[in-house]
Amino acid sequence: MGVSANAVLANVQRLYPNFFTLSPTQEAVLVVPLANLLETLTKLRQDPDLNFNFLMDLTIIDYLTHPVPRKTRFEVVYQLFALESAARLRVKAAVQQAESIQSVTGLWAAADWAEREAWEMYGLKFDGHTNLRRLLTHKDFVGYPLRKDYPAKKRQPLNDSDTLLEEMEQRLVFKGLKTVEVEG
Amino acid sequence: MMRVPGIEDKSPVLAEAVVPEFYQDLHTDLMFLNVGPSHPASHGTLRTFVALDGETIAAAVTEIGYLHRGFEKTCELRTYNQCIPYTDRLNYCSAILNNIGFAKAAERLMGVEITDRCKFVRVIVGEMMRVVDHLICIGTNLVDIGALSNFWFLYNKREQVYTILERLTGARLTNSFTRIGGLARDLYDGFEADTLAVLADIEKAAVNVQSLVAKNRIFVDRTQGICILTPERAISYGFTGPNLRATGVPLDLRKTQPYYHYDAFDFDIAVGSKGDTYDRIMVRFIEIEQSIRIIRQAIKMLPGGPINVDDKRVTLPGKADTYQNIEGLINHFKLIFEGVKAPVGEVYDATEAANGELGFYIVSDGSGYPYKVKCRPPCFYAFNAFHEMVEGHMIADLVATLGSINIIAGELER
Numbered sequence: 001m002g003v004s005a006n007a008v009l010a011n012v013q014r015l016y017p018n019f020f021t022l023s024p025t026q027e028a029v030l031v032v033p034l035a036n037l038l039e040t041l042t043k044l045r046q047d048p049d050l051n052f053n054f055l056m057d058l059t060i061i062d063y064l065t066h067p068v069p070r071k072t073r074f075e076v077v078y079q080l081f082a083l084e085s086a087a088r089l090r091v092k093a094a095v096q097q098a099e100s101i102q103s104v105t106g107l108w109a110a111a112d113w114a115e116r117e118a119w120e121m122y123g124l125k126f127d128g129h130t131n132l133r134r135l136l137t138h139k140d141f142v143g144y145p146l147r148k149d150y151p152a153k154k155r156q157p158l159n160d161s162d163t164l165l166e167e168m169e170q171r172l173v174f175k176g177l178k179t180v181e182v183e184g
Numbered sequence: 185m186m187r188v189p190g191i192e193d194k195s196p197v198l199a200e201a202v203v204p205e206f207y208q209d210l211h212t213d214l215m216f217l218n219v220g221p222s223h224p225a226s227h228g229t230l231r232t233f234v235a236l237d238g239e240t241i242a243a244a245v246t247e248i249g250y251l252h253r254g255f256e257k258t259c260e261l262r263t264y265n266q267c268i269p270y271t272d273r274l275n276y277c278s279a280i281l282n283n284i285g286f287a288k289a290a291e292r293l294m295g296v297e298i299t300d301r302c303k304f305v306r307v308i309v310g311e312m313m314r315v316v317d318h319l320i321c322i323g324t325n326l327v328d329i330g331a332l333s334n335f336w337f338l339y340n341k342r343e344q345v346y347t348i349l350e351r352l353t354g355a356r357l358t359n360s361f362t363r364i365g366g367l368a369r370d371l372y373d374g375f376e377a378d379t380l381a382v383l384a385d386i387e388k389a390a391v392n393v394q395s396l397v398a399k400n401r402i403f404v405d406r407t408q409g410i411c412i413l414t415p416e417r418a419i420s421y422g423f424t425g426p427n428l429r430a431t432g433v434p435l436d437l438r439k440t441q442p443y444y445h446y447d448a449f450d451f452d453i454a455v456g457s458k459g460d461t462y463d464r465i466m467v468r469f470i471e472i473e474q475s476i477r478i479i480r481q482a483i484k485m486l487p488g489g490p491i492n493v494d495d496k497r498v499t500l501p502g503k504a505d506t507y508q509n510i511e512g513l514i515n516h517f518k519l520i521f522e523g524v525k526a527p528v529g530e531v532y533d534a535t536e537a538a539n540g541e542l543g544f545y546i547v548s549d550g551s552g553y554p555y556k557v558k559c560r561p562p563c564f565y566a567f568n569a570f571h572e573m574v575e576g577h578m579i580a581d582l583v584a585t586l587g588s589i590n591i592i593a594g595e596l597e598r
Contacts, residue, residue: 025292025531053419056534057543057560066549068528079532079543079560083419083433086440090532110422113568136252136597145257152257164233167245168216172235175243175575177214 003049005087011049012089016040029090037076037093038102044080044089045107052089054081055108058115060095060122064148072096074124078104095124103128121146131170138162214242217579221250225328225583228593232570232582239578244571248597255598259557263523264290264364267557272358274561275595277320278313278538279359280349282595287362288443289533289544290554294526296365296498301489303444305367308482309352311475312379315386316345317538317590318426318468318475325465325587326397329406334393341386348378364524365499366492376483383476390472398466407462411573411585414459422565425540427589430467431459437536448485449478461581464588498524523552539563539590561595 009028013020021029032040044052056079063070072094080089095101103126104111115126116135123144126132134141138158143150172178214235220226229250235243255274259267271286272279284306291298298306323338346356351372353359361368397403413423415431428435436453438446454470456463492499496515505512526548534543540562547556566589573589574582 023531024295024527024529027532055422056541057532057545057558059545059558061547061556066555068549077545079545083435088532108422109417109420110565110568113564134249136249138249145254152254152261162247164231164245164247168233168235168243171243171245171571172214177235177242 003085005082005085008050008082008085008087009089012044015043023090027088027090029092031092031094034076034093034095034099034101037091038104041078041091041104041107044091050082051084052080052082052087054083055079055104055110055114056081056088058104058111058118060118060124060146062122062146062148070094074122076101076118076124097124100125100127102126105129120144123147131167133167219579219582221247225586227324227586227591228596230567230586230591230593230596232574232586234574234579234582236579239580241574241577241579241582244574244582246567246570248567248593250597251593252597255559256557259554261553263552264526264554265524267554268362269358269360271559272360273594274559274598275317275537275539275542275563275592276357277592278317279357280309280313280353280361281317281535281537282542283360283362284310285533285535285537285542286544287364288535289531289546290364290524290526292533293529293531293546293548294364294498294524296493296495298366298493299490300445300487301370302366302491302493304482304486305371305491306362307444307446307449308379308479308486309349309361311479311482312345312349314475314538315472315479316342318472319386321538321587321590322393322465322468325584325590326393326403328583328587329403331397331400331403334396337389337393341382341389344382344385348375348382351375351378363492363499365495366490370491376486379479379483383479386472387476390469394469404462406580406584407465407588408460409458410461410581411577411588412458412460413569413573417569417572418459421569423540423569424562424565425536425538426454426467426471427464427540427562427566429454430456430463432457437534437541441534443535446478449481451475451478461584461588525550525552526554534560537562539566539592539595559595559598561598563589563591563596567591567596 016030019030019032023029044050059077061075063073074095076093076095078091101124103115113135115129119126119132120134120137121144139162140158173180214237217234217236219232219234221229221231231247233245234241255270258270268283271282274282319338319342323335326334349359350356353361413431415433418428418431432455434453434455439453451474454467456467500519501512501515506516528548528550530547532543532545534541543560545558546554549555573585
């Protein structure tokens with residue numbers, strides 16, 4: 001517990017003076033362009049002075065019916081936490097429906113399921129995620145249920161259970177228990 | 185900080201050299217097996233698909249979602265106070281801790297400062313829920329390992345706590361005790377005496393169970409050195425709460441970001457040394473003791489005064505006002521139909537729930553209905569690492585580990 005949260009956040013503010021804001025609830029927020037997102041998150045994770053080693057949560061917001069008009073429909077949100085300083089930081093980036101977000105699974109293992117959930121609920125792709133499959137909803141589910149234009153009462157009866165063989169195969173290859181045959 | 189007391193290293197039961205030579209030429213294929221989703225030891229409907237080499241798990245993948253019920257979508261169509269019963273069903277072993285987590289986030293978004301008495305009551309009841317949650321976790325975990333008698337020692341005490349909660353909140357399991365700006369009702373007369381009596385019983389039961397298992401050879405063999413997760417991997421996976429502390433990382437939001445006067449109480453953080461199943465269980469035993477310490481101090485310090493904030497925009501008027509006074513009636517009507525309004529904005533607020541950091545990220549559009557609610561359940565990030573933890577261990581270890589990381593499907597899948 002050497003460094004204080006305020007010192008770390010002051011550091012963040014010094015690094016990104018144009019993107020840093022303090023919300024009315026006194027939370028530190030960093031709103032960055034999508035193009036700089038991965039670079040910023042990598043810096044926040046790997047810089048020893050910042051060291052945000054926890055990805056606490058990841059989600060997407062759909063602003064379709066929000067009364068305050070915005071240029072882009074979606075926003076991706078990361079909640080970061082640094083163990084040593086106990087600093088919390090929220091990183092956000094505006095995303096268009098057609099755009100995809102770069103995966104942060106290389107920085108935090110927690111991003112694996114978090115990105116799968118965000119993708120299945122909002123339909124924004126995460127580039128670089130190796131297993132972007134549905135997690136909480138059924139494998140044959142159609143649509144993105146947390147989007148504002150998905151009706152809450154819509155029902156999809158689905159019965160076929162997932163064999164999980166595809167995912168297992170991927171895992172076996174990863175563990176070196178199965179070799180991939182390369183053609184030619 | 186309070187460390188799990190160590191036990192001298194056990195001698196290896198079966199050394200590598202004991203494996204007969206002819207086994208080494210025996211080429212066997214991997215066998216695939218579904219563990220769950222419907223099995224008493226799977227603690228809800230969790231499915232793990234494993235590739236077995238003998239009884240050893242070579243590779244594992246998990247499937248979740250059997251209990252997904254759209255908590256977040258539902259909340260978008262409810263007022264803030266109507267969301268609270270839905271939070272009961274997240275971690276249903278400690279419903280009030282979820283109520284507190286949601287109410288605290290919503291109150292921070294609205295800028296509502298709850299009364300001191302309310303804070304203390306939330307601490308007392310919240311810590312009782314933590315004790316109950318750990319009792320359930322340890323009790324069922326020990327049943328999975330084959331130690332049934334411990335279950336009765338612990339579950340009887342849990343029933344006694346539920347009897348108090350029934351008198352206090354009207355429900356045993358899904359309490360819906362908090363309201364935005366306060367609580368559903370104040371403590372009943374005699375609550376303090378009832379609680380102190382049960383706490384003494386729980387202490388006794390916890391000591392009894394610990395004396396049965398802590399140095400029991402079968403238990404130690406089944407849990408020590410099993411399914412270890414290093415602190416680095418645990419942090420990367422976003423582990424929090426007892427599961428993270430078992431790996432030796434002393435992160436507890438009640439200490440690092442004290443809320444509700446937690447800094448005024450004298451208590452220790454329990455940490456483990458190895459991050460194995462044994463540590464995860466023992467950390468919970470210590471946390472039960474520490475929570476009891478907190479409750480005893482909080483009862484002594486409990487201030488008087490109102491339980492709900494005196495703010496007409498947040499708190500319902502008294503029944504006399506509602507029935508006999510037109511302003512009171514309108515006030516009541518507006519709060520029920522339109523809900524407590526939050527300004528346009530957003531908040532992420534976390535509390536230390538029984539399983540770790542329970543966070544709520546709420547986005548408001550200025551109405552009485554949350555525009556978006558995202559719950560950060562501690563289980564979700566713990567179960568993400570499950571396949572990595574069980575690989576290389578045996579099927580029976582998978583069962584013991586699943587119980588020790590305390591996966592609650594209601595919270596995992598929302």
